[in-house]
Amino acid sequence: MPKIAIIISSTREARFADKPTQWFASIAKTRTDLEFEIVDLRDFPLPFFNEVASNLYAPSQNEVAQRWQQKVAEFDGYVFVTAEYNHGPTGVLKNALDYSYPEWNKKPAAFVGYGSVGAARAIEQLRQIAVELQMAPIRTAVHIQGADFFAVWQQGKDLNELTYLEPGVQGMLEELAWWAKALKTARESTPETAPVSG
Template identity: 75%
Template sequence: MVKIAIIIGSTREGRFADKPAAWLRGIVSRRSDAEYEFVDLRDFPMPFFDEVASNAYAPSQNEVAVRWQRKLAEFDGYVFITAEYNHAPTGVLKNALDYAYPEWNRKPAAFVGYGSVGAARAIEQLRQIAVELQMAPVRTGVHIQGADFFAAWQQGLALEDMAHLQPNVQAMLDDLLWWAVALKTARGA
């Protein structure tokens, strides 16, 4: 069975990320096709990248970074929950991506974004970063945008009650699992 990390890509106090994380927790708890684990960047307080080089070329010296890399190595695929700040992913998520390299290689990535445009621009950048890290970003993503985002953020509406989001989240997870199994098989060969 493949193991999937769902990475919470915001560390701000009062972050919205906890809402989609709780929503996804409910969805993946009903699936039996993989082992899912939530990984919160708050548990890995890495400084801004300050190593001599990527860990593809030199071992990291920062203890938290090494712990982060070991955690990432456990997984066969990743779902990134991301906000969009100024048309980009969060700085803490970009920093976390930069602190690892071989751990990401030849594994799939999927994205759940939130904000006024569902983090579409941030996710587009994350897809490019994923390619550079030799990941396989899946096509289908989940974009909690506009009225849905504001209803959940400011009015307390539950994402579970937004039935129109369900088809994309299921398709995203199905695609991610297909790639995770295929790439795990290929990595093992």
């Protein structure tokens, strides 16, 4: 069964990320064809990238980086739960993406965004980064935006009350399951070759 990481992409003490992560995970874990695990970047306090090169070319020396790469390698796909900072993804997420390369290759990437525009601009940038890391970003994303975001963040509304968001989650999970299974089959039936860097 494909194993999917739900990656919490903010490490701020006052982060909002836990609410959408738990909400999404509670829906995702009802599926019987995918296995999910929440991965929190707080558990991997990576320094700003300071290796001699990407781990595509040279093994990372930092112990946390090695542990992060081993964790990333465990999965067959990823769901990034992301905020949007100044029209882009969080710095800690970009740094974490840069600390790994072969481990991301040929696996699907999906996105759950939150904020005034549902992190749409951050997700668009993350799709471009995912392509360079040889991931397959899927079409459907989940955007918790506008009044919904502010109702949960400032007014204490429960995301479970926003039942009209669930069809989008299910649609995304269907796409993710298809890509995770297809790419897992392809990886397992293809001899390992050195990744191609763009």
